[in-house]
Amino acid sequence: MLNFYPGPSRVYPKLPEFIYDAYREGILGINHRSPQFVDISKTCVKQLRKKLNIPKDYSVFYTSSATECWEIIAQSLIEKKSFHLYNGAFGEKWHDYTKKILPAVSGFKFDLENAIEVEKLAISGDSELICITQNETSNGTQVSNETIQSIGARYPEKLIAIDATSSMAGLELDISSADVWYASVQKCFGLPAGLAVLICSPRTIERALELNHDQYYNSLTFMVEKMKDFQTTHTPNVLGIYLLMRILKSVPNIKVVHEKITQRFEEWIEFLGGFKTFDLFIENTSVRSQTVIPITAETKVLEHIKDLAEKHDIIIGNGYGDLKHQTLRIANFPAIKRKEIRTFQKFLKKSFN
Ligand SMILES: *Cc1c(COP(=O)(O)O)cnc(C)c1O
Numbered sequence: 001m002l003n004f005y006p007g008p009s010r011v012y013p014k015l016p017e018f019i020y021d022a023y024r025e026g027i028l029g030i031n032h033r034s035p036q037f038v039d040i041s042k043t044c045v046k047q048l049r050k051k052l053n054i055p056k057d058y059s060v061f062y063t064s065s066a067t068e069c070w071e072i073i074a075q076s077l078i079e080k081k082s083f084h085l086y087n088g089a090f091g092e093k094w095h096d097y098t099k100k101i102l103p104a105v106s107g108f109k110f111d112l113e114n115a116i117e118v119e120k121l122a123i124s125g126d127s128e129l130i131c132i133t134q135n136e137t138s139n140g141t142q143v144s145n146e147t148i149q150s151i152g153a154r155y156p157e158k159l160i161a162i163d164a165t166s167s168m169a170g171l172e173l174d175i176s177s178a179d180v181w182y183a184s185v186q187k188c189f190g191l192p193a194g195l196a197v198l199i200c201s202p203r204t205i206e207r208a209l210e211l212n213h214d215q216y217y218n219s220l221t222f223m224v225e226k227m228k229d230f231q232t233t234h235t236p237n238v239l240g241i242y243l244l245m246r247i248l249k250s251v252p253n254i255k256v257v258h259e260k261i262t263q264r265f266e267e268w269i270e271f272l273g274g275f276k277t278f279d280l281f282i283e284n285t286s287v288r289s290q291t292v293i294p295i296t297a298e299t300k301v302l303e304h305i306k307d308l309a310e311k312h313d314i315i316i317g318n319g320y321g322d323l324k325h326q327t328l329r330i331a332n333f334p335a336i337k338r339k340e341i342r343t344f345q346k347f348l349k350k351s352f353n
Contacts, residue, residue: 002314002340006137006292006331007166007187013337015191018246019239027242032235040242041230047248048197052169053255055176059205061198061223062236066165068218069182069198070094073129073161074101076208076220077180081105082161083127085151087112089138089321094131094163107131112139113284118150129159132178135167137187138320140294140329141287142167145174152177159204168197169251170291170334172258179204185244188291190335195240257334264341265290265332271345277301277352281327294319294327302328305352312347 003010022028030036045060054060063069074082074097084095084107092109099105106127110116123130130151135142152160161180164173168181170188175181179201186193200208200220208220216222222233251257269288272280272295281294297305302319306328309316317329 002344004330004336004344005315005317006329006333007184008193009187009331009333010190010335010340011192012190012247012250012335014247014250015243018243021246022239022242028239030238032238033231037238038230040238040245044241044245044248045230047245051248051251051253053172053175053253054199055201057202058175059200059202059224059227061200061220061227062232062241063182063196063198063218064194064237065196066163066182066184067097069163069180069196070097071101072198072218072220072223073131073180074098075216075218076211076213077159077161077204078102078129079211081124081127082129082131083107083123083158084131085110085116085121085143086131086133086136087139087141088133088136089323090136090163090165091131091133092321094133098131112141113282113287115284115287116143116147116151118147118154121151121154123155123158127158129161130155131161131163133163134173135164135171135289135291137166137289137292137329139323139327140282140289140292142289142291144286145172145177149174149177159201159207165196167289167291169254170257170261170332172254175199176201185240187331188333189244189247190333191240191243191247195237195244197244251334261332261334262290264338265293268293268330268332268341271348275348275352278305278328281323291332292317293330293332294323295330296327299325302326308351309344309347314344314347 081104095107160178162178165183166187168183181199184196185191278295278297281296319327
């Protein structure tokens with residue numbers, strides 16, 4: 001089965017070996033306060049820093065999902081109000097979810113085909129934190145490092161939080177340009193679901209300690225305390241952390257991965273552009289996501305493509321949210337093998353050209 005679903009997605013082929021190692025080494029039953037766990041966790045954090053080029057003064061935490069990160073940010077880093085910039089279903093969910101916790105939350109929905117016009121933004125003085133979905137998995141658009149940098153330059157006093165769930169570990173992100181970054185591992189990390197990584201700037205930690213919200217098991221203040229010893233507030237996904245550590249050890253630096261992904265992306269765009277049966281969904285080349293590539297056609301045509309692909313043991317991503325019937329999405333994630341892409345493209349060419 002070839003898996004081009006943009007999350008949960010194709011896992012790295014080395015995974016079965018690592019899972020077996022975990023079993024053999026007794027990792028599956030270790031205590032999360034034990035020196036063995038601390039060792040794994042420490043190595044994992046070290047690898048995250050090294051492979052993703054995380055600035056030295058930033059802190060790294062484990063959570064169970066990106067959704068949990070939405071909750072942690074709302075409960076630990078905002079007193080009254082955040083401001084959400086979004087153009088698709090995941091950014092909107094983050095906004096809606098935060099609004100349930102903090103009713104004063106506001107946002108701006110920007111156009112799918114246009115980059116955020118930073119000079120035209122009007123974010124109120126009382127918004128403490130700006131939320132941006134860097135790679136909108138639902139529609140295949142992305143916010144560039146440069147745009148995030150200019151938002152930071154325009155609002156230096158506000159914290160900036162970035163959902164990078166479908167780009168972290170696939171694309172090179174300028175971590176220093178924002179305060180909070182997070183991603184769950186079932187997308188570009190090429191791992192099974194059930195774990196996420198949360199990265200925070202020094203002033204994010206200061207803010208959490210200053211607000212001192214401590215009502216929840218996953219309040220950031222508790223997480224900071226526990227992470228001093230590379231531990232978590234609860235029994236974490238130990239296997240997930242072990243697998244993350246092993247996968248990170250086996251992959252090159254994000255600069256190298258980024259090259260691979262952008263090159264494959266260019267090839268995908270050129271290839272998909274040659275079809276009459278369907279079109280690329282996003283027209284503006286400068287806002288296209290390089291890791292999630294949506295195509296569009298009439299619903300019937302899309303259903304046919306998807307069904308026929310399934311008959312050939314190829315999974316393509318459904319449309320998501322409002323775009324469910326308007327698009328199909330193709331993951332361009334690092335764990336996918338070149339050979340698999342070739343097989344998929346051969347199938348598309350044979351069936352729809
Ligand atoms: C997949 C995804 C999420 C949700 O991730 P969970 O691990 O299910 O919480 C959030 N944001 C984006 C951009 C995503 O792609």
